[in-house]
Amino acid sequence: MNAAQSPDAIRNARESAAPGTRFALPLIVLHWLIALCIISMLGIGLYMVGLPKGLPFKATVINFHKSLGLTVFLLVLIRIMVRMAYGRPPLPPMQTWQRAAASTTQALLYVCMVGMPLTGYLGSSFNKYGTRFWGIDLPKWGWEDAQLRHLFFTAHEVIAWTMIVLIALHFAGAMKHQFIDRDGLLRRMLP
Structure with a gap:
C-alpha cells in the first residue's frame, strides 16, 4: 500500500473535499490578502517610527502606511460581511x-483589525497633517490637540x-x- 492509499491519506482527501469543511473561497482570499497587508503594515509601522523627524521620505512612508491601513480596514469590513453571509465550517474535535x-484569539484579532485603523485615523485627525487616502484628503x-493625538497614537x-x-498565537x-494534531484544520483556509 503506498502513501496515497493509506487510511490517513484517504481520510484527509475526503475531509478536504467534503462540503462544509472549508471556508468559502472569498473568505480564503480575504484572509490571506488581509494577513499579508497587516504583516506589511506592522513592518512599515515599526520602520517608520525609527525614522528621524524632518526626513522628507518619512512623510511618504507615513502616508503610504495610512492609505494601506485604511484599505485594510475596508477589506476587514468586507470580510466581516462575507463571513456573516457564508459562515464558517465547524472546528474539528478539540478540547474545550x-x-x-x-x-478568543480570533475575536481579539477582529477587535484589533478594526481598532488599529480607527485609532490611527483619530490620532491623525488631532494633528495638523490629517489623513490622505491614496492622495485624497x-x-x-478633530482639531489640533497634542494630548488627544498622543492618546490615540498610544492606543494605536x-x-x-x-x-x-495574537498573530503569533494564531500562527x-x-x-x-x-503538525502535531494533524486534524486538517489548516486545510480549511488554504486555496
Missing part, C-alpha cells in the same frame, strides 16, 4: 480550552503590539493543528 483559546474628525501602538502577539495554533 483549545476551542475557547481559538475563539479625508475629513478630520498598544493595539499593534497586541496584534503581533502557533495553526502549526500545532497541522
Whole structure:
C-alpha cells in the first residue's frame, strides 16, 4: 500500500473535499490578502517610527502606511460581511480550552483589525497633517490637540503590539493543528 492509499491519506482527501469543511473561497482570499497587508503594515509601522523627524521620505512612508491601513480596514469590513453571509465550517474535535483559546484569539484579532485603523485615523485627525487616502484628503474628525493625538497614537501602538502577539498565537495554533494534531484544520483556509 503506498502513501496515497493509506487510511490517513484517504481520510484527509475526503475531509478536504467534503462540503462544509472549508471556508468559502472569498473568505480564503480575504484572509490571506488581509494577513499579508497587516504583516506589511506592522513592518512599515515599526520602520517608520525609527525614522528621524524632518526626513522628507518619512512623510511618504507615513502616508503610504495610512492609505494601506485604511484599505485594510475596508477589506476587514468586507470580510466581516462575507463571513456573516457564508459562515464558517465547524472546528474539528478539540478540547474545550483549545476551542475557547481559538475563539478568543480570533475575536481579539477582529477587535484589533478594526481598532488599529480607527485609532490611527483619530490620532491623525488631532494633528495638523490629517489623513490622505491614496492622495485624497479625508475629513478630520478633530482639531489640533497634542494630548488627544498622543492618546490615540498610544492606543494605536498598544493595539499593534497586541496584534503581533495574537498573530503569533494564531500562527502557533495553526502549526500545532497541522503538525502535531494533524486534524486538517489548516486545510480549511488554504486555496
